[in-house]
Structure formats: structure tokens, C-alpha cells
Amino acid sequence: xxxxxKVRPWRSLILLLVITAGLCAWAFWPGQSHTxxxxxxxxxxTQVTLVPKSANGGGDVTPEQLEQSVEIIRQRVNGLGVSExxxxxxxxxxxxxxxxxxxxxxxxxxxxxxxxxxxxxxRPVVLEESSAPxxxxxxxxxxxPSPTTTKKAKKGSSARTATTPTPTPSPSAAAPDxxxxxxxxxxxxxSEFLQxxxxxxxxxxxxxxxxGTPDKPEEWLVTCSKDGSAKYLLExxxxxxxxxxxxxxxxxxxxAGGWQVNLxxxxxxxxxxxxxxxxxxxxxxxxxxxxxxxxxxxxxSPYFQEPILGGTASINGNFTNxxxxxxxNVLKYGAxxxxxxxxxxxxxxxxxxxxxxxxxxIAGALGLLLVVIYLLLYYRxxxxxxxxxxxxxxxxxxxxxxxxxxxxGLALTLAGVAGxxxxxxxxxxxxxxxxxxxxxDVRERKSLRVACETGWSKARNTLLAAxxxxxxxxxxxxxxxxxxxxxxxxxxxxxxxxDVVVAFLFTRPIVALLARSKWFTRGGPLTGVxxxxxxxxxxxxxxxxxxxxxxxKHKEEPVTAGVGSGTSSxxxxx
Amino acid sequence: xxxxxxxxxxxxxxxxxxxxxxxxxxxYTVSGIILLLALVGLFGRGLNFGIExxxxxxxxxxxxxxxxxxxxTAAQNAGASAPIVTSLGDSxxxxxxxxxxxxxxxxxxxxxxxxxxxxxxxxKIQLVGSTWGAEITKKALTGLAVFLLAVTLFLTIYFEWxxxxxAIIALIHDVVITIGIYALVGFEVTPATVIGIxxxxxxxxxxxxxxxxxxxxxxxxxxxxxxxxxSDAANLAVxxxxxxxxxxxxxxxxxxxxxxxxxAGLLGAGTLxxxxxxxxxxxxxxxxxxIFVATPFLCQMKEREPAMKALAARVAARKAGQERKASEKxxxxxxxxxxxxxxxxxxxxxxSDEAAAAGVAGxxxxxxxTRKERPHRQGPRNQPKKQSRSKRGKx
Numbered sequence: 001x002x003x004x005x006k007v008r009p010w011r012s013l014i015l016l017l018v019i020t021a022g023l024c025a026w027a028f029w030p031g032q033s034h035t036x037x038x039x040x041x042x043x044x045x046t047q048v049t050l051v052p053k054s055a056n057g058g059g060d061v062t063p064e065q066l067e068q069s070v071e072i073i074r075q076r077v078n079g080l081g082v083s084e085x086x087x088x089x090x091x092x093x094x095x096x097x098x099x100x101x102x103x104x105x106x107x108x109x110x111x112x113x114x115x116x117x118x119x120x121x122x123r124p125v126v127l128e129e130s131s132a133p134x135x136x137x138x139x140x141x142x143x144x145p146s147p148t149t150t151k152k153a154k155k156g157s158s159a160r161t162a163t164t165p166t167p168t169p170s171p172s173a174a175a176p177d178x179x180x181x182x183x184x185x186x187x188x189x190x191s192e193f194l195q196x197x198x199x200x201x202x203x204x205x206x207x208x209x210x211x212g213t214p215d216k217p218e219e220w221l222v223t224c225s226k227d228g229s230a231k232y233l234l235e236x237x238x239x240x241x242x243x244x245x246x247x248x249x250x251x252x253x254x255x256a257g258g259w260q261v262n263l264x265x266x267x268x269x270x271x272x273x274x275x276x277x278x279x280x281x282x283x284x285x286x287x288x289x290x291x292x293x294x295x296x297x298x299x300x301s302p303y304f305q306e307p308i309l310g311g312t313a314s315i316n317g318n319f320t321n322x323x324x325x326x327x328x329n330v331l332k333y334g335a336x337x338x339x340x341x342x343x344x345x346x347x348x349x350x351x352x353x354x355x356x357x358x359x360x361x362i363a364g365a366l367g368l369l370l371v372v373i374y375l376l377l378y379y380r381x382x383x384x385x386x387x388x389x390x391x392x393x394x395x396x397x398x399x400x401x402x403x404x405x406x407x408x409g410l411a412l413t414l415a416g417v418a419g420x421x422x423x424x425x426x427x428x429x430x431x432x433x434x435x436x437x438x439x440x441d442v443r444e445r446k447s448l449r450v451a452c453e454t455g456w457s458k459a460r461n462t463l464l465a466a467x468x469x470x471x472x473x474x475x476x477x478x479x480x481x482x483x484x485x486x487x488x489x490x491x492x493x494x495x496x497x498x499d500v501v502v503a504f505l506f507t508r509p510i511v512a513l514l515a516r517s518k519w520f521t522r523g524g525p526l527t528g529v530x531x532x533x534x535x536x537x538x539x540x541x542x543x544x545x546x547x548x549x550x551x552x553k554h555k556e557e558p559v560t561a562g563v564g565s566g567t568s569s570x571x572x573x574x
Numbered sequence: 575x576x577x578x579x580x581x582x583x584x585x586x587x588x589x590x591x592x593x594x595x596x597x598x599x600x601x602y603t604v605s606g607i608i609l610l611l612a613l614v615g616l617f618g619r620g621l622n623f624g625i626e627x628x629x630x631x632x633x634x635x636x637x638x639x640x641x642x643x644x645x646x647t648a649a650q651n652a653g654a655s656a657p658i659v660t661s662l663g664d665s666x667x668x669x670x671x672x673x674x675x676x677x678x679x680x681x682x683x684x685x686x687x688x689x690x691x692x693x694x695x696x697x698k699i700q701l702v703g704s705t706w707g708a709e710i711t712k713k714a715l716t717g718l719a720v721f722l723l724a725v726t727l728f729l730t731i732y733f734e735w736x737x738x739x740x741a742i743i744a745l746i747h748d749v750v751i752t753i754g755i756y757a758l759v760g761f762e763v764t765p766a767t768v769i770g771i772x773x774x775x776x777x778x779x780x781x782x783x784x785x786x787x788x789x790x791x792x793x794x795x796x797x798x799x800x801x802x803x804x805s806d807a808a809n810l811a812v813x814x815x816x817x818x819x820x821x822x823x824x825x826x827x828x829x830x831x832x833x834x835x836x837x838a839g840l841l842g843a844g845t846l847x848x849x850x851x852x853x854x855x856x857x858x859x860x861x862x863x864x865i866f867v868a869t870p871f872l873c874q875m876k877e878r879e880p881a882m883k884a885l886a887a888r889v890a891a892r893k894a895g896q897e898r899k900a901s902e903k904x905x906x907x908x909x910x911x912x913x914x915x916x917x918x919x920x921x922x923x924x925x926s927d928e929a930a931a932a933g934v935a936g937x938x939x940x941x942x943x944t945r946k947e948r949p950h951r952q953g954p955r956n957q958p959k960k961q962s963r964s965k966r967g968k969x
Contacts, residue, residue: 041845049706051703051705051706051709341703341705342676342701342703343702343703343705343706343709344626344700344701344702344703344706345676345699345700345701345702346698346699346700346701347697347698347699347700348698349695349696349697349698351636351696352634352666352696352698356845356846359836359837359846360836360846362836363829363832363833363835363836363837363846364829364832366832366835366836367828367829367830367831367832367833368829370828370829370831370832371825371828371829374824374825374828375825378821414845414846415766415769415845415849418766418769418833418845418846418849418850419773421829421830421832421833422773422826422829422830422833422853424829425825425826425827425828425829425830426777426780426826428825428826429780429822429825429826432818432821432822432825433784433818433822436815436817436818436821440814458791461787462783462784462787465732465783465787466779466780466783466784467780468728469725469728469776469779469780469783470776470777470779470780472721472724472725472728472776473721473725473772473773473775473776473779474776476717476720476721476724477717477721477772480713480716480717480720481710481713481714481717485714485765485768485769485772488769488773488849489772492773492776
């Protein structure tokens with residue numbers, strides 16, 4: 001009795017029940033999706049894999065560059081007006097990839113928009129109008145080093161429209177209605193067309209500041225700021241992003257005025273900057289400002305405090321550390337120092353996706369059915385335990401997928417489905433290992449009760465070792481690979497963990513409970529562990545128990561007696 | 575009492591024993607021939623890499639309103655040179671071409687849509703740059719290397735380094751055979767195939783770990799007796815786990831077979847089929863190798879240890895002693911009365927190690943004819959019993 005009492009099967013079962021109930025409640029709480037998120041190959045959609053390559057030849061892509069690229073691409077994807085589009089990165093260093101997933105119909109041309117180089121340029125401001133009630137002060141630009149300069153943030157006015165915009169009348173071509181266009185709106189000259197577009201533009205509408213479309217540097221531009229707080233009319237670009245040779249976030253030497261961004265330009269850039277700053281400094285706001293435009297939106301529009309002749313400048317604006325770093329990143333990487341190569345484009349129609357999902361589900365059901373039949377035929381009562389364990393494992397896997405799909409956006413791909421199906425067999429293998437151990441011990445003339453205990457203590461280590469190897473394989477696959485392989489590895493790793501949980505908290509306690517039942521310990525043919533079926537003589541004890549049962553049945557007495565003694569009986573019957 | 579079950583029991587108790595470790599040369603030859611064929615296939619024919627590895631374009635179009643021939647013509651007209659056109663199942667046609675630019679791809683898609691009277695949105699498109707495949711391959715190989723290292727380390731800690739080496743050799747055996755069969759038959763290698771092969775790694779080791787765990791159990795304290803050599807104990811372990819290995823393999827293969835059946839039957843090709851095919855071959859090879867390659871190889875390495883050599887010598891001496899006695903007794907039987915038959919059971923079941931060792935010196939006067947004919951019977955009957963008893967004593 002003692003060795004059975006130690007097991008406490010109910011405790012494990014209650015723990016598992018709590019875990020299962022918790023996961024189910026989380027996964028199936030009303031009002032949310034109760035199915036796993038499907039990958040593009042199952043729901044249809046287009047997936048573009050972009051591989052960043054360092055533009056200046058050598059060296060790996062830095063995490064900063066990657067982050068900046070993702071930011072730009074995200075902006076572009078959002079600019080397409082696609083809902084649920086997703087931009088993620090996989091891998092790191094020299095083998096990183098950016099993956100853009102757009103669900104729904106095939107989208108041709110998506111890849112072109114994604115892979116084109118982001119454009120950064122500097123343009124003199126002609127008109128600026130803030131749509132925010134209390135606009136933030138504009139940053140200023142001074143040459144560096146300039147010890148005398150203090151931060152002179154300009155006070156914003158809610159309407160800083162220059163009084164005399166110099167419209168160059170031009171024959172407006174048969175263009176679309178400028179008042180209905182979305183930024184960036186461009187024209188070769190500062191035409192009436194642009195004026196009307198500027199007047200009509202409402203930058204507080206989110207669709208107007210999504211950006212994502214690079215502007216043409218040689219044309220005039222009407223556009224919004226990145227956060228939609230202001231609209232601008234800008235001259236053609238005087239500096240391209242490629243002419244910025246460096247940008248650093250720094251604290252000024254005297255420490256006053258928060259963070260600033262120091263800029264260094266190449267020779268051409270320095271010359272252009274000198275010319276333009278000399279021209280703009282004496283002008284009235286906002287004409288003494290220039291816009292920094294990334295992918296068609298104004299990131300910042302500082303004003304010139306004095307001409308910048310040395311090719312280096314700093315932008316002061318009482319920035320926080322983060323703001324300064326972000327701006328420096330835009331300036332440094334805005335022109336994408338990485339070339340985005342299209343590595344792969346896959347486009348699956350929703351019909352084909354549904355077909356594949358159906359095939360996966362059928363394969364899963366068929367595989368499960370075959371395994372269930374085999375387990376039941378071979379292990380009888382233990383087979384039922386195994387089947388219920390499999391169901392429990394399947395339920396846990398499903399709920400985890402639903403929850404992860406909702407919380408971290410894990411998508412179930414076809415490879416993941418395949419991994420789940422394969423794991424049916426691997427999970428069932430754990431039960432086979434355990435059950436065969438029990439049968440081995442029965443063959444050694446142990447009583448069933450004892451065999452269930454000793455069998456477990458031997459199977460446990462085998463299970464842990466074997467599952468550890470499987471998990472190791474899955475984990476390494478997950479961290480090293482990209483794309484489909486990842487989905488598969490994740491599923492495999494997850495199901496391996498669930499396999500261990502179910503074996504320890506479910507299969508094992510259930511078998512322990514079975515071992516307490518008299519029906520099971522009598523070892524009838526349906527238990528799957530009858531000594532006769534395993535080719536050994538039943539122990540004397542077992543024979544006695546059976547005889548007792550027969551006697552009682554004969555007398556038709558109700559079964560009331562307690563559990564028989566659980567001592568070992570091996571070796572005595574020979 | 576069905577036939578297979580009783581065979582399982584007899585295997586377990588050693589009544590029936592296949593001398594797998596002893597006849598290792600035969601299994602090595604079998605594996606050697608398969609491996610040779612695999613290598614010939616690998617280096618002779620080479621692998622048939624899918625477009626994911628070579629770069630290229632693939633289109634799948636619903637084939638309700640068009641034939642393979644019309645699709646081929648349509649693809650060629652749209653500028654794809656030498657497209658490979660095959661039908662997938664009975665509802666889709668697949669077109670594979672060389673690498674296309676997005677513009678060229680659009681032309682092909684439009685042409686296919688017109689020919690098959692469908693919309694562009696219904697066509698599956700896959701364009702792969704040629705460098706991407708190299709990258710995937712590199713990552714798979716890196717993963718393989720890291721995995722092998724980690725597993726060797728783990729197995730060395732959990733078992734011992736010889737078992738780790740044997741397990742890794744069995745693993746390489748399985749992977750080479752799987753890849754070789756791919757090369758020989760000319761199946762297309764896609765990323766799904768790679769996934770399948772990587773999964774074999776896990777499964778092949780799972781199987782080997784199960785067998786080795788039993789070997790470890792059977793050989794615990796083996797140096798303290800002289801009835802069986804390491805190889806004998808390992809062979810018993812293999813025989814005892816044969817049924818389990820078969821069961822785990824069958825159970826693992828059933829879902830894989832289901833994927834293969836559905837993948838090939840319903841979809842014609844694709845992720846499911848490629849994955850299941852690799853898994854099917856690899857799992858079968860994995861079961862074979864954990865029994866017929868890993869364990870014999872392990873025994874070969876173990877038998878080289880001085881302690882194991884000494885043990886083998888003791889066992890041989892004991893056997894020789896028994897045989898001598900048996901022949902002496904046979905001579906007695908010929909000459910006179912059947913003296914030794916009564917104490918048969920005493921000698922066989924309570925024959926402790928000391929008694930056995932003394933047997934060499936001639937102290938145990940009785941040994942029976944049956945023992946010498948089936949030497950395995952002795953060990954199996956007693957060995958597991960002893961193990962479990964000592965184990966229970968500890969816990």
C-alpha cells in the first residue's frame with residue numbers, strides 16, 4: 001500500500017485540470033476568435049521575403065539599420081491601405097530577413113514598392129500650416145561647433161502662412177483634382193495646382209500622413225508631417241539623403257538644452273547647404289526653414305539660425321535622448337544603407353489556402369484515427385488511457401495556438417500543421433515506452449500494481465531523455481532557420497513540452513489510479529496487460545484474487561472488500 | 575494469447591533471441607550496400623533541387639478549363655523559356671520556369687489566367703531569387719552542425735561518449751540514406767524536404783535513446799559477473815526493445831503515412847507530401863539503424879575497453895569449462911547412470927556468479943546439455959530480474 005500512497009495521482013490530475021481549464025477559458029472566452037491564426041499559405045495572401053544587404057559593400061547589416069528598414073517598409077505597407085499587413089524580421093546579423101505578409105488576394109506589384117530604396121531629402125519650406133492647436137516649437141540648425149549658439153526654439157504660430165507665396169502660374173495639365181489627392185502631391189513647378197492641393201489638404205486625417213511613397217526630389221512637393229500635425233509646401237530638394245555622411249545624437253558640450261543631432265555632409269552636400277542656408281537665414285518664418293523628408297513625409301523642419309558653411313551642422317530642439325536618436329537614425333539610414341533584395345515572393349489564393357487547410361485537417365484526422373485504432377487494439381484498457389491522453393494533448397496544443405495567435409500573432413502554417421500531425425506519433429510514442437515498461441515488469445512476474453510503479457520509474461528517465469533530444473532539435477531549428485522551417489520547429493517544440501506535461505500529469509496518474517482498481521489488477525484480457533497474454537503465469541496472489549472474485553460472483557454478493565495488498569510477488573511462481 | 579505477443583514475451587525473456595550484435599557483419603554489409611547506393615545516387619545523379627534552392631518561378635493555376643499543353647504554350651508565349659509543366663492532382667497545373675522579374679511574372683500570370691479562364695488572384699505565384707536558396711541551405715547546415723554538437727554533448731553526459739558516437743553515426747547513416755534515396759529516385763528537394771530531414775534527426779535519436787537506455791540498464795554492474803559479455807547484455811537489450819521499437823515506429827509512421835496519402839492524393843504535391851516522404855524514409859531508416867547499426871557499433875567500441883576484454887575472457891573461460899563438463903558428463907552418460915539430471919533447476923536458476931566462476935575450477939559438478947545449446951537462455955532469465963531487484967532496493 002505504501003508505494004501506491006506516495007503517488008498522489010489526484011493532485012497531479014487537479015493541477016492539470018486547473019491548467020487546462022485556465023487555457024480553455026483564456027482561449028475560448030466569448031467575444032474573441034476561437035480559432036488559431038492562420039498563416040498566409042492557409043488563408044491566402046502574399047508574402048515577400050526581403051534580404052537586406054549592406055549597400056556600401058562590406059559588413060553585416062546592423063540591428064539599427066534593420067530596424068530602420070523595417071520602419072520604412074512598415075510605413076510603405078501601411079501606405080498601401082492594406083489592413084492586417086504585417087512586417088516582421090527573422091534571424092539576425094548577416095542572415096536576417098524582413099518578411100512582409102499581406103493577407104487576401106494576390107497583390108502584384110507589392111514587391112516593387114517594397115524593395116525600392118527609401119528616399120531622404122532636404123527641401124526649403126515655402127508654406128507651413130499646423131493643424132495642431134498648440135504646435136511644438138521648431139528645432140533650429142546651427143553650424144557645429146558653435147559654442148556661442150544657444151537653443152532658440154522658435155515660438156510656433158498656429159498659422160504661419162507666408163503672406164506672399166510666390167505662385168508661378170503655370171498651365172495646369174489635365175491633372176486629377178488636386179483637392180482629392182493624397183500626399184505626396186508633386187508638380188514640376190509651384191503651380192496653381194499645388195496651391196489648390198495645399199489649401200485642400202487636411203493633415204489631421206490619418207490617411208493623409210501614411211506616407212510610404214518616395215517623392216521625386218526634382219519636383220515641388222505638398223505633403224504632411226509624419227505625425228499629421230502640419231502641412232507643408234516645399235521647394236525641390238537641395239540635398240539628397242545620400243549626401244549626409246553621418247548623423248549622431250549628442251549632448252551639447254555645454255550640456256544645456258537637451259539632446260541634439262550632429263550632421264556631417266559630403267562635399268556636394270556641404271556646398272548646397274552653404275548656398276541654401278545663406279539664402280534662407282534672412283527670410284521670415286517659415287521660409288527660413290527646411291524640411292527633412294523621408295519617403296514623402298516631413299520628419300522635421302528646423303530653421304536656420306545662421307549660414308552653415310563648414311559642412312557640419314547640428315539640429316537643436318530640446319530633444320529627448322530617444323527623439324535625437326530617432327532623428328539621427330532617419331538622417332543616417334534614411335536613404336537605406338541596405339539594399340533590400342527580394343529573396344522570395346509567394347502568393348497563394350484563398351481557394352488554394354482553404355484546400356491546403358482542408359488537406360492538413362484530413363491528414364491530421366486520418367493520422368489520429370490510425371494511431372487510436374492501433375493503440376486500442378494493442379493496449380486495450382491502457383490504449384484508452386493513451387487515447388484520452390492524446391486528446392488532452394491535442395486540446396492543450398489547440399488552446400496554446402489560439403492564445404499565441406491572439407497575443408503574439410503566431411500564425412499556423414501548413415508546415416506547422418504537419419508538425420502537429422507528426423507530433424501525434426511522437427506523443428503516442430511516450431505512452432508506448434511507458435506501457436512496454438509496465439508489460440516488461442509484468443513479464444518479470446511483478447504484480448500489476450507494482451509493475452505500474454516500477455515501469456514508470458524506468459520509463460520516466462527514458463522519456464525525459466528522448467523528449468529532451470526532440471526539444472533540442474526543435475529549439476535549434478527554430479533559432480537558426482527562417483520561414484516555414486520555423487513554424488514547423490515551433491509546433492514540434494511546443495508539442496514536445498505538452499507531451500511531457502501530459503505524460504507526467506495525466507497518463508501517469510491515470511495509470512496509477514487504474515492500478516488501484518480491482519478490475520485492472522486482476523489483469524483480465526481487456527486490460528492489455530494480462531499476464532497470460534504476455535506469456536507468463538499469473539502470480540499466486542493474482543490467482544487468489546481471481547478465485548475470490550469468482551467465488552463472490554458465485555454467491556452473488558455485492559463487492560465490498562477493500563483493495564488487496566500491493567506487495568511484490570515476482571519470482572515465486574516458478 | 576496471440577502469436578505476436580507471445581513472441582514478444584519470448585523475446586523479452588530471451589527464449590527467442592536474435593543474435594543481432596554477433597552477426598553485425600551482416601548488418602554492416604546491408605547498411606554498407608544501401609549507403610553505397612545512396613552515395614552513388616548522391617554523387618552520380620545529384621539531388622533534384624526545387625526552385626526554392628535554385629531560384630526560379632513557380633505558378634499553380636486551377637486546371638478546370640485548360641490542359642497541360644495549352645498552359646505550356648501560354649507560358650512560352652508570355653516569355654518563359656522552357657517551362658516545366660506538370661499537373662498536380664486533378665485540379666491544378668504547375669508551371670516552373672527560370673528566374674523571372676516581377677514584370678515577366680505578371681505577363682505569365684496574365685497569360686495563364688486568360689488561357690485557363692480564371693483570375694490572376696487564383697493563381698499561386700512563387701518567385702525565388704537564386705541567392706535565397708543558398709542562404710536556406712547554409713542555415714540548414716549550420717543548424718545541423720549545432721544540433722549534432724549539442725546532442726553529442728547531451729548524450730555524453732547522459733550516457734557516455736561511446737554511446738554518443740554510436741548514436742551520431744546511426745543518425746548520419748539515416749540522413750545519408752534518406753538523402754540518397756531522394757537522389758536515386760529523383761524526388762524534388764524543397765524546403766519542406768529539409769524540414770522533414772531535420773525532423774528525422776530528432777526521431778532517429780529518440781529511438782536510439784530508448785534502445786541505449788535499456789542497454790545501459792542491462793549492463794549496469796556487468797563487470798561484477800562472468801556469465802555474459804557486454805555484447806551479450808546489449809544484444810539482450812536490443813531483443814527486449816525490439817517490440818517497443820517496432821511499436822513506436824509504427825505509431826510514429828501512421829500519421830506520417832496519413833500525411834503522405836492525403837498530401838499526394840488530394841493536393842498532388844507541396845509541403846505536406848515533401849515533408850511526409852522524407853519523414854517516412856527517415857523514420858524507417860532510423861528504426862533500422864538504432865537496432866542494427868547503433869548497438870553493434872557501440873558494442874564494438876565497448877569490447878575494446880580492457881575491462882570488457884577481461885570480462886569477455888572470463889565468460890569464454892566459463893563457457894569452455896561448461897562445455898568440458900558437458901562432454902565429460904556425456905561420456906558418463908554413455909558409460910553409466912544419469913547422475914546429474916535431478917539438480918538441473920538448482921544449477922540453472924540459482925547459479926550465482928561465484929558458482930559460475932567456480933565452475934571453471936570444476937566445483938559445480940552438474941551442467942546440463944540444454945544450457946550449452948542455447949547460451950542466451952541463462953542470462954536473460956536472470957539478468958533483468960537481478961537488475962530490477964537491485965534498483966528497487968535503491969529507491
